[in-house]
Amino acid sequence: NAGVTQTPKFQVLKTGQSMTLQCAQDMNHEYMSWYRQDPGMGLRLIHYSVGAGITDQGEVPNGYNVSRSTTEDFPLRLLSAAPSQTSVYFCASQGANYGYTFGSGTRLTVV
Amino acid sequence: GNSVTQMEGPVTLSEEAFLTINCTYTATGYPSLFWYVQYPGEGLQLLLKATKADDKGSNKGFEATYRKETTSFHLEKGSVQVSDSAVYFCALSVAGNNRKLIWGLGTSLAVNP
Numbered sequence: 001n002a003g004v005t006q007t008p009k010f011q012v013l014k015t016g017q018s019m020t021l022q023c024a025q026d027m028n029h030e031y032m033s034w035y036r037q038d039p040g041m042g043l044r045l046i047h048y049s050v051g052a053g054i055t056d057q058g059e060v061p062n063g064y065n066v067s068r069s070t071t072e073d074f075p076l077r078l079l080s081a082a083p084s085q086t087s088v089y090f091c092a093s094q095g096a097n098y099g100y101t102f103g104s105g106t107r108l109t110v111v
Numbered sequence: 112g113n114s115v116t117q118m119e120g121p122v123t124l125s126e127e128a129f130l131t132i133n134c135t136y137t138a139t140g141y142p143s144l145f146w147y148v149q150y151p152g153e154g155l156q157l158l159l160k161a162t163k164a165d166d167k168g169s170n171k172g173f174e175a176t177y178r179k180e181t182t183s184f185h186l187e188k189g190s191v192q193v194s195d196s197a198v199y200f201c202a203l204s205v206a207g208n209n210r211k212l213i214w215g216l217g218t219s220l221a222v223n224p
Contacts, residue, residue: 100147100157
């Protein structure tokens with residue numbers, strides 16, 4: 001039982017490049033979310049999904065897109081990377097008891 | 112609105128010392144309260160939770176009691192170990208808020224041998 005799997009673990013992008021951060025969960029959770037973690041700012045919600053085909057914006061959605069075609073997968077797309085998007089990104093899924101399961105994170109650097 | 116305030120870190124303790132990390136909240140309705148822990152280089156893990164007033168969550172020697180009268184959920188441990196060095200996050204969830212968690216900024220704990 002893998003829980004939440006994020007790939008890649010590390011990525012360096014040049015300004016203007018695009019990429020997709022992958023997130024998959026095998027717990028059949030309906031609710032999934034993406035956060036970014038920056039020093040001194042805690043966790044900020046980027047996008048979330050309450051089920052396949054349903055997504056919504058969080059606090060800091062600009063520059064990111066998501067889709068949810070299956071219950072298992074919730075990829076995060078960076079459309080045109082900017083240095084301000086240098087961060088650690090976490091995907092999480094939520095079970096019925098409100099407990100979140102987090103992936104191990106993707107450390108992204110935009111140069 | 113809903114918010115969580117945690118004591119600022121970093122907190123530095125010697126092994127076997129008593130730990131308290133303060134967490135207070137404001138919320139509409141009756142929130143569920145959580146403590147998450149993040150070890151270096153890892154994602155966050157649920158440490159403990161409480162879903163109603165006066166509930167006590169506990170795990171791995173950590174405890175926190177949901178105090179509605181003081182809107183608090185302070186994390187305590189009687190004797191910390193070096194392996195407890197991590198960042199601790201307090202969070203709340205309010206029913207009907209699309210199941211989103213509201214997070215504190217985190218408190219870094221370093222335990223020295």
